[in-house]
Each structure stands twice: as structure tokens, then as C-alpha cells.
Amino acid sequence: MAAPSAAARPGRSRRLASFRPKPTLLIGAAIVLVMIAMALFPQLIAPYNPTTFDYNAILQAPSAQHWFGTDNFGRDVLSRVVYGSRIDMQIALFTTLFPVLFGTLMGALTGYLRGWLDALFGRIVDVVMVFPFLILVIAIVAMLGPGLTNMYLAVSVVNWVYYARLVRGETLVQNQSEYVQAARVMGYSPSRIIFRHIFPNAVTPAIVYWMTDMSLGILLGASLGYLGLGAQPPTAEWGVMVADGKNFMVTAPWISTYPGLVLTLAGVGFSLVGDGLADLLRPKR
Amino acid sequence: MPTPRAPEDASVNRLQYIVTRLLQMIPTMLVIMILVFALVRLLPGDPAVAILGDRVTPQAIARVHKELGLDKPIPLQFWYFLERVVQGNLGTSVNLKVPVIQLIADRMPITLGLTLYAGMLALLMSVPAAVLSALRRGTWIDNLIRAIFQVGLSLPVFYLSLQLLTVFGARLRWFPVGGVGPTLTSDLYYLFLPALSLGFYLAAILMRNLRSSILEVLDAEYVDFARSKGIRPRLVLLRHILRNALISTVTLFGLSIGQLMGGAVITETVFAIPGVGRLMVTSIFGRDYAVVQGLTLAFAIVIMVVFLLTDLVYSVLDPRTKVA
Numbered sequence: 267m268a269a270p271s272a273a274a275r276p277g278r279s280r281r282l283a284s285f286r287p288k289p290t291l292l293i294g295a296a297i298v299l300v301m302i303a304m305a306l307f308p309q310l311i312a313p314y315n316p317t318t319f320d321y322n323a324i325l326q327a328p329s330a331q332h333w334f335g336t337d338n339f340g341r342d343v344l345s346r347v348v349y350g351s352r353i354d355m356q357i358a359l360f361t362t363l364f365p366v367l368f369g370t371l372m373g374a375l376t377g378y379l380r381g382w383l384d385a386l387f388g389r390i391v392d393v394v395m396v397f398p399f400l401i402l403v404i405a406i407v408a409m410l411g412p413g414l415t416n417m418y419l420a421v422s423v424v425n426w427v428y429y430a431r432l433v434r435g436e437t438l439v440q441n442q443s444e445y446v447q448a449a450r451v452m453g454y455s456p457s458r459i460i461f462r463h464i465f466p467n468a469v470t471p472a473i474v475y476w477m478t479d480m481s482l483g484i485l486l487g488a489s490l491g492y493l494g495l496g497a498q499p500p501t502a503e504w505g506v507m508v509a510d511g512k513n514f515m516v517t518a519p520w521i522s523t524y525p526g527l528v529l530t531l532a533g534v535g536f537s538l539v540g541d542g543l544a545d546l547l548r549p550k551r
Numbered sequence: 552m553p554t555p556r557a558p559e560d561a562s563v564n565r566l567q568y569i570v571t572r573l574l575q576m577i578p579t580m581l582v583i584m585i586l587v588f589a590l591v592r593l594l595p596g597d598p599a600v601a602i603l604g605d606r607v608t609p610q611a612i613a614r615v616h617k618e619l620g621l622d623k624p625i626p627l628q629f630w631y632f633l634e635r636v637v638q639g640n641l642g643t644s645v646n647l648k649v650p651v652i653q654l655i656a657d658r659m660p661i662t663l664g665l666t667l668y669a670g671m672l673a674l675l676m677s678v679p680a681a682v683l684s685a686l687r688r689g690t691w692i693d694n695l696i697r698a699i700f701q702v703g704l705s706l707p708v709f710y711l712s713l714q715l716l717t718v719f720g721a722r723l724r725w726f727p728v729g730g731v732g733p734t735l736t737s738d739l740y741y742l743f744l745p746a747l748s749l750g751f752y753l754a755a756i757l758m759r760n761l762r763s764s765i766l767e768v769l770d771a772e773y774v775d776f777a778r779s780k781g782i783r784p785r786l787v788l789l790r791h792i793l794r795n796a797l798i799s800t801v802t803l804f805g806l807s808i809g810q811l812m813g814g815a816v817i818t819e820t821v822f823a824i825p826g827v828g829r830l831m832v833t834s835i836f837g838r839d840y841a842v843v844q845g846l847t848l849a850f851a852i853v854i855m856v857v858f859l860l861t862d863l864v865y866s867v868l869d870p871r872t873k874v875a
Contacts, residue, residue, distance in 0.1 A: 389578060389579065389582050390582070392578075392579040392582070393579060393582045393583055393586060393851075395806075395809075396579060396583065396809070396851050396854050396855050396858070397583075397809070397847075397850065397851055397854070398809045398810055398811075398812050398813025398814075398850060398854065399810060399813060400810070400813030400814065400816060400817075401812070401813045401816065401831070401846075401847060401850045402847070404816065404831065404832075404835070405590055405831075405843055405844075405846075405847040406590070406593065407835075408834075408835040408840075408843050409590055409591065409593035409594050409840070409843075410593055481705060485705065485707050488707055488709075489707055489708065489709055489817055492707075492709040492817070493709075493816075493817065493820060493832055494836070495835070505707070505709070508709065508710055508713065509709075512713055515713065515716075515717040515721065516717060516721050516722065519717065522710075522713060523714070526707070526710035526713075526714070529707060529710065530702065530705050530706050530707065530710065531705075532705075533704070533705025533706075533707070534701065534702060534704075534705045537701070537704055537705055538701070
């Protein structure tokens with residue numbers, strides 16, 4: 267999988283010079299960029315207003331006027347899909363932002379300091395692993411009430427553990443390395459060792475995982491949207507749109523099918539970028 | 552406790568291992584209890600009001616307060632909660648007027664069956680695909696298989712369920728559009744589409760993992776050795792390559808059962824299957840909090856048992872495992 271030419275030439279600058287991303291990474295990056303463009307400038311891309319009802323154009327099949335057809339309120343499905351990107355990219359970011367920040371920090375702290383903090387963390391990990399992610403998130407959302415904000419809260423409460431676990435493991439490895447021992451011998455303070463020395467080296471796997479996790483976040487957010495626990499109608503969110511069209515699956519399948527396809531495509535894009543980055547950053551043997 | 556004298560060392564070891572693992576579960580169980588206990592306290596306002604739903608009267612509130620010990624300090628409340636759970640009392644469903652434990656007992660088998668079925672289908676899809684993909688590495692067939700399973704990783708369960716239901720259920724009428732069958736064997740037919748859509752994601756994860764472990768094992772010296780001994784290629788594949796490559800996949804399979812059960816919430820909702828997953832969703836919208844709380848606990852307990860079984864299977868598959 268790894269380019270054999272890179273293995274013989276160590277050194278960061280050389281590695282960057284021979285930087286040849288795999289085509290799958292480029293495809294993934296292209297997909298992600300399109301999604302982000304749709305999220306940032308939907309008004310430039312969408313041909314219609316996503317929320318305007320048009321009772322003269324109800325349940326129309328895909329045509330030159332409406333590429334993805336129209337729904338039961340005459341809303342243009344393509345425009346709703348484009349505007350939906352806004353919500354789903356927001357979901358990708360907000361389901362992962364707190365976890366990546368707090369989780370990596372906790373991972374470095376527990377891994378370096380050990381002691382009671384680490385023991386407590388061990389129990390938390392056990393418990394989070396025993397629950398199906400979806401069940402735990404749904405249970406918390408059930409208590410807080412449906413909606414995007416509560417969904418972000420629920421996911422954040424659980425998701426940081428995965429990042430912390432990654433960084434903790436990496437910190438334990440780095441802790442044994444010579445440069446950390448040297449820093450200790452130099453008499454540097456723990457905080458300096460953690461943040462200046464260990465953290466930059468231990469954080470890479472978490473950053474790589476972040477990309478893959480955004481794809482998981484989108485899928486989770488859309489699933490909750492479909493169940494009615496995430497974004498609420500009439501918000502144009504892809505999972506909600508699939509749910510909106512589910513009663514028309516036989517007569518007007520385009521209402522659900524296109525949002526679902528774009529949702530899948532977004533998932534593929536982010537996970538290809540995640541895999542590609544993991545390949546690039548993996549230490550070459 | 553006196554150690555039972557067994558004829559074989561290995562079985563004593565295994566027993567010891569099981570006991571150790573069971574003991575390790577106790578602190579985890581305690582934290583789970585705290586979490587599930589705390590869950591209802593996330594509700595805004597008086598939990599008694601939330602639990603009672605529409606039937607709020609001052610008398611009823613007073614009764615629930617007494618029942619749950621809500622007038623006592625929190626640690627004592629937690630103790631009462633533990634006592635009730637140990638006695639199998641998880642409260643009563645507001646909407647269905649049935650003890651929660653009864654609801655779980657009735658519906659859990661369906662969800663477990665669906666999850667197991669999905670897991671089997673995932674193995675049936677992923678193992679042949681991974682073997683083919685790894686042995687034909689770099690060819691078009693490898694690329695095709697990997698592309699299909701890459702999409703599987705990103706295909707949301709609710710979307711795949713809905714599409715399969717529409718195409719094979721509603722349009723072609725090859726399969727029923729929901730529910731469960733009258734008998735166990737008919738369930739294999741009724742639950743095929745739900746299990747397929749639920750299992751495809753796991754199949755994608757397993758295929759990836761197994762493919763890369765096969766590629767790793769292919770380079771191992773013992774495989775070269777087996778080949779140079781003149782063992783037939785098919786036997787080398789089965790006994791030497793697959794047996795070793797499957798070890799990590801079995802572990803991954805066990806660890807993924809939990810996520811698979813979580814996915815059952817969605818599949819059961821789309822296909823109208825009367826399992827605990829659908830019950831969870833209907834209870835949320837029915838504000839039936841005792842049920843949500845009880846189900847959360849039930850999911851955790853089932854998965855702890857699955858993890859235990861996974862560890863045991865692992866120790867059988869890989870004789871190198873020693874008691875930690």
C-alpha cells in the first residue's frame with residue numbers, strides 16, 4: 267500500500283518532496299471540498315429557495331427544471347440537499363470539536379500523570395465501551411429532549427473518551443522515549459513536558475481519527491434526524507429529508523433517495539480523507 | 552474459596568480466567584448503575600412528574616416520591632435504586648402499564664435474534680470477500696470488492712433499510728415489508744432484509760480488518776514453511792492463513808456486537824419489528840422514562856455478557872492467551 271520509494275528516503279522534507287497522495291485521498295478531498303462549498307455558499311449553488319412551497323409543482327419527477335424532483339410541498343429537492351449540507355457539515359464539526367479538544371487533553375494528562383485520574387478514566391472507558399454508542403446518545407437525548415443542540419451535548423459527553431483513549435496510549439509510548447527522559451533529566455516541569463514535548467507527538471493518531479470520526483458524526487446525526495431526535499423538520503437536514511420522503515418511496519422515490527445518496531457520498535468523502543491521511547502519516551518501516 | 556481440583560490444568564486455568572473476568576465486571580457494573588441512575592435526573596424538573604406523565608396528581612406524586620425515596624438524600628436514593636434493580640424491579644411503563652422487566656423479557660429475544668442474524672450475514676459476506684480480495688490483491692476484483700465495502704462503511708443503516716424495503720419488499724414483493732414471522736424459521740425470511748441492512752456495515756468493517764490480517768499472515772514464515780512442506784494450497788489457506796487471520800477478526804466481531812445492537816434501534820424502527828430497539832424509540836416519544844432507563848441498563852448488561860463470551864472464544868482460538 268505504501269509507496270516503496272518513500273521507505274528508503276527518511277526525513278520530513280524528503281518525504282514531503284515525494285508527497286504523492288493516493289487517488290482515493292484526492293477523490294475524498296474533492297468530495298469534502300464540494301460539500302464544504304455547498305455549506306458555505308448554498309445560495310450560489312441551489313437553484314431555488316429550499317423552504318418555499320410551490321403547490322403548482324408538487325411531487326414532480328426529476329426534470330430539467332428540478333434535477334432532483336420536488337417533494338410533497340413542491341419544494342425543490344436539489345436545493346434542499348444543497349442547503350442540507352449546511353446542517354450536516356455543522357453536525358460533522360460540532361459532534362467532534364469538543365471531543366477532539368477535551369479528549370486529547372485528557373488523554374495526555376491521564377497518560378502522563380497516571381494515578382487516580384487514570385484509574386477513574388479507566389472505569390469511564392469500560393463503561394462507554396459497554397454501551398452501544400447510539401443507545402447511550404439516544405438515552406441522553408431522550409432525557410434532554412430532541413434537537414440539534416442536545417444531540418451535540420449527548421455526543422460530546424460520550425465521544426471524547428475515544429480520543430482520550432487514543433492519545434493516552436500514544437502518550438504511554440512517548441513517555442518511554444529518550445527525548446522525554448532527556449526532558450525530565452533537564453528538570454522541565456510536567457506541564458512543559460506534556461504540552462511542548464509529548465502532546466505534539468502523541469496527537470497525530472487523534473487528528474487522523476478526527477477525519478474518520480466526522481464521517482461517523484454525519485451518519486449519526488442523520489440517523490438521529492431520521493428517528494426524529496436530531497434536527498427537527500422543516501430543517502433541511504439529509505436524515506430528516508429521507509424521513510420526510512419515506513411515505514412516498516413507491517410513488518416519488520426521489521424525495522428520499524437523493525438526500526440519502528449525497529449523505530452516503532459525504533460519508534465516503536470524509537472516510538477516504540481519513541484513510542488517506544492515516545496512510546501518509548503512518549511511520550514508514 | 553477452595554480451588555476445585557480438575558483433571559486438566561487448562562480447565563482450571565480457564566475457570567480462574569472466568570472468575571477473574573467476572574470480578575472485573577463488578578466495578579464497571581457499579582459505574583453503569585450510577586450512570587443509569589443519573590440519567591433520569593437529567594430530566595428538567597421533578598422526576599416523579601416526568602415518570603407519571605399525564606397522570607399527575609398530588610397523591611400520585613407523593614406515592615412516587617415515597618416509592619423512589621426522592622425525599623431522601625441522593626446516596627440513599629441510589630442505594631434504593633440498586634436494591635430495586637437487583638430484585639428485578641425496573642419500574643412500570645406509564646403507557647403500556649406493564650412492568651419494564653416484562654417488556655424487556657418479551658422483546659429482547661427478538662433484538663438478540665436480529666443482531667445475531669445480522670452478525671452471521673456479516674461474516675458470510677465479509678470472509679469470502681476478504682479472502683478473495685487479499686489473494687487477488689491489486690487486481691480489478693480486489694478494487695471492486697474494496698469499493699463496494701467502502702461504500703458500506705458510509706451507507707447509513709436507515710437509508711439502506713428504507714431502500715431494501717422499498718425495492719425488495721414493496722416493489723418486487725420478494726420479502727414482507729415488516730414485522731416478524733409466526734414461527735422461528737419464518738423469521739429467517741421475515742428478518743432477512745433487516746438483518747442484511749444491519750449487517751452490511753459490520754461486514755464492511757470485518758472485511759477491511761480480515762483483508763489486512765490475511766495480507767500480513769501471507770508474509771509470515773510459517774506460511775512459507777507450510778507451503779514448502781508441500782501442503783495443498785487449500786489446506787494452507789484454511790489451517791494456516793485463515794485460522795490465524797481470523798483471531799483479530801473474531802475479537803473485532805465481539806466488540807462490534809454492541810454497535811450492531813445499537814443499530815437495531817434504527818432497523819427495527821424502519822421495518823416495524825417489535826424488539827427492544829423500537830420500544831426504545833416509541834418510549835422516548837411517549838415520554839416513558841422508566842422504560843428508557845430500564846432498556847439502557849438492559850443493553851449494557853447484554854453487551855457485558857457478550858464481551859465476556861468474546862474473551863472466552865478468543866482464549867480458545869488463541870492458545871497463546873494467558874490469564875492476565
